[in-house]
Amino acid sequence: MKTLVIISHPDLVNSSSQRFLRDSVAHDESVTLHHLDSCYPDGKIDAAKELALLKEHQRIIFQFPLYWYSSPALLKEWQDVVLSQGEGKLQGKEFGLVITIGVAETAYRVGGKEGQTIDRLTAPYQSVARYFGMNYLPNFCIYQFAYLTEEEQLTLVTDYHYYLTGPNSSALKDRTKWLLGELEKARARDLADPNQETLTYAQSHVLESYEEIAELDQTLAEFD
């Protein structure tokens, strides 16, 4: 499966969160990062080029900072230009949002400072997915990136990478299986890497957990 990340951010270079996300998946060839503002500095979207890109990918992600409870204008322009020619071309693809948000997570709930949930604010995107017969993934929100601890940032790297390339499942078994695959790829990527030994060790450790989880799953299934 290939994933297309359509990024809309007017100042990517100076955004620490966007740089961080880019670096998190730079090594993964199954992920295409596509920054609209760099490609179209004049704001004129090339529909044919975009439709060709969409065709090559099975998972489509819109990645943007929340501007006035929606995406920056350029991503809307992209939708106005590209989606109007998208009929019949997106059916069955997966579609998700990666949203960076400057306000704390607790603000986005009923009774919170913003009084609305992100799930509600993203209703127009859910309708786009529905219109084209795409499967909508749970929203991936990053709240107040600048305040994350180093450990939280490390978790974010994995979570983000999994969101882009893993199955649409938060089950531990699926996550572990995905991690095993990633470790295998990391080992294969550079056989001269001095970390090979660590990777091999991690792999056997994760494999052990995976087998344990699979066994537990089976035991639980017998109770059903």
Added chain:
Amino acid sequence: MKTLVIISHPDLVNSSSQRFLRDSVAHDESVTLHHLDSCYPDGKIDAAKELALLKEHQRIIFQFPLYWYSSPALLKEWQDVVLSQGEGKLQGKEFGLVITIGVAETAYRVGGKEGQTIDRLTAPYQSVARYFGMNYLPNFCIYQFAYLTEEEQLTLVTDYHYYLTGPNSSALKDRTKWLLGELEKARARDLADPNQETLTYAQSHVLESYEEIAELDQTLAEFD
């Protein structure tokens, strides 16, 4: 009270609904129609000019055709550029949406073809109003304008005019009072108008209904 209608429509001249709405209120000096696409053909919004316009008006309306469950991109650009400088400048104003929709009203409900209501799809605008302390008016939606009968179009003229200039109330008493004022203004506008007699007759007739409604209201109030 003055009303600013910020219109975002890439092809206003060829839109029968937009032309119709424009003609409906062309005579009313309390309404400013402001078409973004004509003002900014290059898409570069002048924030200072827009903020000056906002300052002069107490009711702000976004008027647009529904594109991918939201406004056309230019109105989002307007928000990105202008609202970021709007802090403290919109408090207490009224804010509403006039949305033209190509699909039937019945599609926009749970279980309907679109599966979402317009009230839900417009959540981002509600959050904008909330953020700035503006009072959100009920959405004014025009479904499938091209299919309206002549009588429905006439009703639309009054409903639209009332939405732009009347109080935020659908009570018959308030609507009738507003109509009386409009008739008075129409009489005063052109004293040589051959319709003066008709206007005077209409005015006395509406006044009579108004007094009757006021009386009924009072009777009902006594039962409370």
